[in-house]
Amino acid sequence: MRILSSLILLIALAIALVSATRPVVLMHGFSTGKESMEPLKSWIEEAIPDIYVLNVEIGNGAFDSIFTTMDSQIEEFAQVVQADPKLVNGFNLIGFSQGTLIARAFVQRYNNPPVFNYISWNGPQAGQFGTPFVNIPWVDKVLGTIPYEKTIQKKLSVAEYWKDPHRIDKYLERSLFLADINNEYQVKNTTYKENLTKLNAMVLTYSTNDKTIIPKESGWFSFYADGSGTEVVPLQQQTQYSEDWLGLRTLDESNRLFFYTTTCTHRDHPIEDYCKPYFTNFTLPYLQN
Numbered sequence: 001m002r003i004l005s006s007l008i009l010l011i012a013l014a015i016a017l018v019s020a021t022r023p024v025v026l027m028h029g030f031s032t033g034k035e036s037m038e039p040l041k042s043w044i045e046e047a048i049p050d051i052y053v054l055n056v057e058i059g060n061g062a063f064d065s066i067f068t069t070m071d072s073q074i075e076e077f078a079q080v081v082q083a084d085p086k087l088v089n090g091f092n093l094i095g096f097s098q099g100t101l102i103a104r105a106f107v108q109r110y111n112n113p114p115v116f117n118y119i120s121w122n123g124p125q126a127g128q129f130g131t132p133f134v135n136i137p138w139v140d141k142v143l144g145t146i147p148y149e150k151t152i153q154k155k156l157s158v159a160e161y162w163k164d165p166h167r168i169d170k171y172l173e174r175s176l177f178l179a180d181i182n183n184e185y186q187v188k189n190t191t192y193k194e195n196l197t198k199l200n201a202m203v204l205t206y207s208t209n210d211k212t213i214i215p216k217e218s219g220w221f222s223f224y225a226d227g228s229g230t231e232v233v234p235l236q237q238q239t240q241y242s243e244d245w246l247g248l249r250t251l252d253e254s255n256r257l258f259f260y261t262t263t264c265t266h267r268d269h270p271i272e273d274y275c276k277p278y279f280t281n282f283t284l285p286y287l288q289n
Contacts, residue, residue, distance in 0.1 A: 023091040027095040119203040126221045128162055147164070148162075262282075
């Protein structure tokens with residue numbers, strides 16, 4: 001009888017572990033801090049009362065999101081999540097705007113603890129090319145003129161994912177971040193692909209009313225054709241996809257890559273109630289597996 005009782009207890013514990021809700025980690029965007037993600041955190045906790053949600057802030061938030069290098073922000077993000085004992089068995093990850101790149105880079109470079117579902121909200125996945133982006137006049141002027149100067153690449157986070165379709169050679173030569181994490185260099189980083197293809201799901205969203213991310217379709221890894229500032233090339237028609245540099249085609253062909261659009265303005269996406277239905281329909285299902 002004692003053996004049977006112990007066996008039943010072990011089975012119950014196993015079921016509890018399997019059915020336990022996975023934690024969620026949130027990563028805020030450019031020129032904001034974690035306060036911008038607090039409404040989203042509330043939406044998640046309201047929908048899944050027993051869930052653990054970690055809302056990460058890099059440095060002091062808004063200032064450091066602009067003037068700290070992307071690599072440093074990713075390293076800090078990794079330190080925060082790796083130090084949290086509640087995340088040791090893995091988590092689901094939501095990034096917003098610039099935070100989508102920090103979150104994805106964590107998966108590609110670390111993935112420890114493992115990320116199960118990666119959810120990207122309005123991110124410049126394939127790059128940013130358009131001002132006003134920062135709405136700080138001198139910063140926007142720099143982005144429009146000398147984004148690939150070494151000093152600018154090391155001082156201004158957005159410059160590191162600025163992709164000028166008229167200067168692709170300069171981008172590939174000077175970009176300190178995006179060209180790397182998008183595996184655009186001639187020598188590919190196989191770890192990036194290996195880690196991304198471990199995901200259960202990659203969820204990509206962009207807003208049809210986004211005036212901040214340019215082109216807005218960058219949220220789906222679509223981007224301007226080389227030499228053009230008007231023609232947007234879908235992901236599936238790019239070499240990025242056909243040669244599977246990051247594993248996006250692998251995810252797509254195994255039904256693990258999902259695309260959604262919203263009508264929220266860029267800033268409103270994680271904070272305004274009229275955007276909440278998009279969370280309910282396009283994000284919440286991926287937090288429950």
